[in-house]
Amino acid sequence: MPNYWLSEYSSPDDEEMPDEEMPEEEPEDEEDPDDPEEKLNDRQKMMYEQYEQCVEMHGKFDQTSGGNGAHYAPASKNPFIKEGLVCSNCVYFMGGQGCEIVAGKIEANAICKLWIIPEELLGNKK
């Protein structure tokens, strides 16, 4: 009579041991030339990351000119529109009326002190 237990038994040496599973390397992010962040200079890239970290730790800036404020100026009070200093050119603008780092409704032609706008969008726009 076959010994059921022995016949079912196989030592680990009998089996092919799977290769140690290594996590697959994440592909490096490819640069997207249309990504506004790629158009920033080195100083702006650093500021971009610093403001994002600040917001992660402390929440969004408010719109006031206080210590937690972005000193937001609505479109009707923005004297720099012709120079391209508008929220719609800023890397934080999310479209609609949203900003990644400033709370509340944001107008496309407004501006605040935290703007980060690629150089190619700055200048006198006529």
Ligand code: SF4
């Ligand atoms: S300028 Fe940029 S950071 Fe400031 S409110 Fe407009 S979109 Fe947000």
